[in-house]
Amino acid sequence: MNAEEINGKCIIFSAPSGAGKTTLVHKLLESSNQFAFSVSACSREPRVNEIDGKDYYFIGLEGFKQLISENAFVEWEEVYIDNYYGTLKSELNRIWSEGKTVVFDVDVIGGLNLKKIFKNKALAIFVQPPSMEILEQRLRGRKTESEEKIQMRISKAREEMNRSSEFDVVVENNILEKAVERVKILANEFINQ
Numbered sequence: 001m002n003a004e005e006i007n008g009k010c011i012i013f014s015a016p017s018g019a020g021k022t023t024l025v026h027k028l029l030e031s032s033n034q035f036a037f038s039v040s041a042c043s044r045e046p047r048v049n050e051i052d053g054k055d056y057y058f059i060g061l062e063g064f065k066q067l068i069s070e071n072a073f074v075e076w077e078e079v080y081i082d083n084y085y086g087t088l089k090s091e092l093n094r095i096w097s098e099g100k101t102v103v104f105d106v107d108v109i110g111g112l113n114l115k116k117i118f119k120n121k122a123l124a125i126f127v128q129p130p131s132m133e134i135l136e137q138r139l140r141g142r143k144t145e146s147e148e149k150i151q152m153r154i155s156k157a158r159e160e161m162n163r164s165s166e167f168d169v170v171v172e173n174n175i176l177e178k179a180v181e182r183v184k185i186l187a188n189e190f191i192n193q
Helices: 021-031 060-069 089-097 108-121 132-142 147-161 176-191
Strands: 010-014 035-037 040-042 056-058 073-080 083-088 101-106 122-128 169-172
Touching (some): 010 108, 010 176, 021 035, 021 101, 021 176, 040 060, 040 101, 060 073, 060 083, 073 108, 083 101, 083 108, 089 101, 108 122, 122 176, 132 147, 169 176
Parallel strands (some): 010 101, 010 122, 040 056
Antiparallel strands (some): 073 083
16 A cells, blocks of 8 residues: 555554453444444454454455455565465455544554554554453463464463564553553544644
């Protein structure tokens, strides 16, 4: 996406899996109708309780590769083998046409890629867990993944934590209410600049 195609602002939330970024995103979206969630596309199957078009666009591996070839994404990446995630240009244009600020809930590499694209039109927030031990407890508490997947996410989280300084701001998600307040203040200051 080039500068002429950017028609609004966006707020990027990134974090290791289990840090609580999705909860913070939902709280921000509930706080004001100025914000709208950018639904990412992915190649994986939906998890229990995930809804197509609300949580993600579940387009399958072949569908995802087709959209890559059509240059339909602002950014995309292969997060795990044959497990793709990306941001559709059409999704951003839909939100900006409504006069709203786009809110992203993406992994760390996706967040950094989006910040490079949107530069000063984006506020990039890294959501940090209080500790790796608490992150592991949260991942296990979900009871949605195998031990192998949990270990893979923990390993990836260690790498991602080292990238936090590349974001505009780091918000520690230790006490949820405090993290929510901090996010609301940051988001409102940014859109009112």
